[in-house]
Amino acid sequence: MMSSTSYRGRFAPTPSGPLHFGSLVAALGSYLDARAAGGRWLVRIEDIDPPRCPQGADATILRQLERFGLQWDETLCWQHNRHDAYQQALDQLIDQRLAYPCSCSRKQWQSHAIYPGWCRDGLREPGKPVAWRLRSDLAKRPIVWQDRLFGAQQFDPVALGDVVLKRKDDLWAYQLAVVVDDAEQGITDVVRGLDLLDNTPWQRQLQSALKLPEPRYLHLPLVVTPDGQKLSKQNLAPALAEDEDSMRRQLFQALQALDQAPPAALATEPPASQLHWAVANWAIQRLSPTEHRRSP
Numbered sequence: 001m002m003s004s005t006s007y008r009g010r011f012a013p014t015p016s017g018p019l020h021f022g023s024l025v026a027a028l029g030s031y032l033d034a035r036a037a038g039g040r041w042l043v044r045i046e047d048i049d050p051p052r053c054p055q056g057a058d059a060t061i062l063r064q065l066e067r068f069g070l071q072w073d074e075t076l077c078w079q080h081n082r083h084d085a086y087q088q089a090l091d092q093l094i095d096q097r098l099a100y101p102c103s104c105s106r107k108q109w110q111s112h113a114i115y116p117g118w119c120r121d122g123l124r125e126p127g128k129p130v131a132w133r134l135r136s137d138l139a140k141r142p143i144v145w146q147d148r149l150f151g152a153q154q155f156d157p158v159a160l161g162d163v164v165l166k167r168k169d170d171l172w173a174y175q176l177a178v179v180v181d182d183a184e185q186g187i188t189d190v191v192r193g194l195d196l197l198d199n200t201p202w203q204r205q206l207q208s209a210l211k212l213p214e215p216r217y218l219h220l221p222l223v224v225t226p227d228g229q230k231l232s233k234q235n236l237a238p239a240l241a242e243d244e245d246s247m248r249r250q251l252f253q254a255l256q257a258l259d260q261a262p263p264a265a266l267a268t269e270p271p272a273s274q275l276h277w278a279v280a281n282w283a284i285q286r287l288s289p290t291e292h293r294r295s296p
Contacts, residue, residue: 006039006188007034007037007038007039007040007188007189008034008039008040008042008185008186008187008188008189009030009031009033009034009039009040009041009042009187009188009189009190009191010030010041010042010043010044010182010185010187010190011026011027011030011031011041011042011043011044011065011070011072012043012044012045012046012178012181012192013027013043013045013046013061014046014047014049014052014053015045015046015047015053015054015057015058015060015061016052016053016054016057016233017054017057017233017239018057018060018061018064018239018240019060019061019064019065019239019240020231020232020233020237020238020239020240021223021231021237021238021240021250021253021254021295021296022193022222022223022230022231022232022237022295023240024068024240024250024251024254025220025223025254025257025258025293026191026192026193026220027065027068027070028068028070028251028254028255028258028278029191029218029220029258030191030192031070031275032258032275032278032279032282033189033191033218033282033284034189034191035275035279035282036279036280036282037189039188039189040073040074041070041072041073042072042073042074042077042185042187043062043065043072043076043077044076044077044078044079044181044185045058045061045076045077045078045079046079046174046177046178047078047079047080048079048080048082048171048172048173048174048177049171050080050171058078062076064240064242067242067247067271068240068247068250068251068271069271069272069275070275077181077184077185079172079177079181082177082180082181082184083172085180085181085184086166086172086176086177086180089176089179089180089206089210090132090165090166090176092209092210093134093165093206093209093210094132096209097135097138098134098135098138098209099132099133099134099135099165100119100120100132100133100135100162101119101123101130101131101132101133102115102118102119102123102130102131102132102133102162102164103119103123103124103125103126103128103129103130104118104119104124104125114159114160114161114162115133115161115162117135117136117137117161117162119133120135120137120162129168129169130168131164131165131166131167131168132164132165132166133162133163133164133165134162134163134165134175134176134202134205134206135162136157136158136160136161136162136163136202136205137157137158137162139157139158139201139205139208140205140208141156141157141158142154142155142156142157143155143156143157143201143204143205145200145204145214145217147197147217147218147219148216148217148218148284149218149219149220149284149287149289150194150197150219150289151289153197153200155198155200155201157201157202157205160198160201160202163175163202174199175199175202175203175206176206178203179203179206179207179210179212180210180212182212182215183207183210183212183213186213187215188213188215188216189215189216189217189218190215190216190217190218191217191218191220192217192218192219192220193219193220193222194219194220194221194222194291195222195230196219197217197219200217218284220258220287221257221287221288221289221290221291221292221293222291222292222293223257223292223293223294223295224292224293224294224295225237225295226294226295228292231295237295244270247271248267248268248269248270248271248274249267250296251271251274251275252266252267252274253296255274255278257293257296258286258287259286259287259288260278260281260282260283260286261286262274262277262278263277
């Protein structure tokens with residue numbers, strides 16, 4: 001168990017719409033892990049992709065978190081204010097020859113499983129708009145780490161390809177932004193959904209190249225629809241209901257999805273009481289390392 005002065009966790013939603021049940025499970029898991037360790041829990045709004053972020057969605061997410069009793073510590077972080085920090089990191093990678101400009105379009109390489117690195121040694125089509133990519137062929141191989149639930153992980157970065165760090169439309173990509181922000185906020189523990197596990201090798205490569213701390217990782221099983229699809233805003237997952245009875249039920253079901261075996265009587269308790277029990281009884285040993293949980 002980490003001390004209260006060392007554990008720093010976070011929940012980092014993209015404000016592309018209101019939180020749904022899968023989001024609640026991810027937020028709750030990260031919150032409980034931080035609170036049970038006596039640590040700090042931060043919220044970061046990952047709004048680096050404005051076309052995906054309708055006006056007001058961020059305020060809705062923050063209201064939902066507060067309604068469910070998931071109160072954050074410290075000042076909110078907004079990625080749209082972080083351009084200079086991301087550019088500084090990209091400049092460091094360019095200086096190390098670990099990042100390169102790429103003029104290729106997805107259509108050009110769609111017959112390949114991953115981007116084949118055509119622009120590593122120079123632009124194929126000078127004069128066209130460029131994205132910036134991370135060189136996977138120069139990473140330490142393999143990339144390994146220990147996930148707190150799923151155990152030892154090992155990936156060959158070359159098999160994952162040269163991920164985009166900055167897009168052709170001048171917007172920052174997730175991989176670079178999340179690494180820079182986790183370091184800036186002093187995040188020691190990343191608790192998030194299993195769908196992001198295979199993003200971790202790129203992030204570990206970036207942390208190593210930028211000489212940034214490497215947090216611990218706990219990837220939570222995903223909540224899926226009855227037909228096995230990830231519960232998400234893209235497949236029209238319903239927003240969390242915010243009337244009192246629904247909040248009690250949804251929070252209790254989220255504890256069940258996290259394998260915490262809450263007593264049946266807790267289902268009728270208000271969110272504050274459920275959270276009090278859940279923090280006191282949080283145990284990742286109860287989490288089953290199966291990949292999916294069915295949506296209620």
